[in-house]
Amino acid sequence: MRRKLLAMDLDGTAVCDDYSMGKLSREAIARARALGHIIAFVSGRRDIDMLTMGEEQWGVDYHILNTGGKILRCHDKNILYNKLITPEVCKSLITYCLNQGLQLQICSGLTWQVTCMTEETMEYAKDVGVIPEIIGSLNETDWQNGLEGFMATRDWDGVAEYIDAFLPQVYYVNSEPGCIDIMAAGISKWEGIQILAEHLGIRHEDIITAGNYYNDIDMLQHAAVGIAVANSLEPVKAEADYITENDNNHDAVAEIISKMLDHKFDIPLS
Structure with a gap:
């Protein structure tokens, strides 16, 4: 099995409008992780913003915060990367x-x-x-x-x-x-994802990204598979390889992971 990295935007993508995550999405994330896949939240949020999720924030493997400027490993809260403004x-x-x-x-x-x-x-x-x-x-x-x-x-x-x-x-x-x-300058969501993928030894062909807003376009364009959730802005959908049927309030994450585990997003190795 090829281990995949699924990097998902948070607000408007992985979480509902009230900052919670649907039960089906939480279960899907746990299932993917149990099979060895890596799940990351990639967001413009800072550490303080993650508090709106409570303990649900730790249900993934990594946080890529500050629009790619900071990478945090969830199980031990270890900071792997942090680019500061001078x-x-x-x-x-x-x-x-x-x-x-x-x-x-x-x-x-x-x-x-x-x-x-x-x-x-x-x-x-x-x-x-x-x-x-x-x-x-x-x-x-x-x-x-x-x-x-x-x-x-x-x-x-x-x-x-x-x-x-x-x-x-x-x-x-x-x-x-x-x-x-x-x-x-020089950081972006996609840059943070690349740094994490290199750290984990995950190939480009096995990187999947999901988002909904303008600041997600770059990572959708550059990933092997870029996914826009149903509630995404039209310019974001235009750059996506797949658009979900469900929106962020109706377990779009569960839909994405189900298709990932069914090998719908597999890309041949170059």
Whole structure:
């Protein structure tokens, strides 16, 4: 049996809109893992965002977080890879947002800080179960050794303009409407998947990806098999090799794994 790596986006793909995972999907993941396949969540989420899933987050083998910038092995919580934004860039971006009154969310490990609070952020904090710390100066955050990433929501366009003009060392992607994730340049979901596959000795022909949004297109294009769930945006579906019948609220993951185990996604070795 050829061991496969199934790397699935989370929000809008592997989990329901309420952040839970359907029973059939959980059972399918357990069945695939028992047969020796590797299951990974690949997401723009940070560690703090994973708290919305509770213990369900640990039902897979790996987390590829920060849009590919961090790889975590679930069974022992060991970090295999973590590309940080340099201290100089962190200092510049945080200082600018503080001076301009722009909301910037600072995310590194389980640290979550904001330059100012918004109603939307507070509502999300209730889902996470953690209230972010509001900072008023650069000295209140630990930027000196670099940080994993940032996020911008309410003021994302102003933050993006500054990055475009002055910070080529980082880039941003739209992870959902009205939200950008900010990472070190050179990382992506597909880059993180490749790093994990190489670490595990899994060939390209055995990499399957699944997603639903713009920031998933790259990994769907480059994987041996790229899958769009039924609720995906049309540009995402256009790049997929397979589109599920079920959406994220109706166990699309179970459908994907069933077909994978039935060898529907097998690719001949080159």
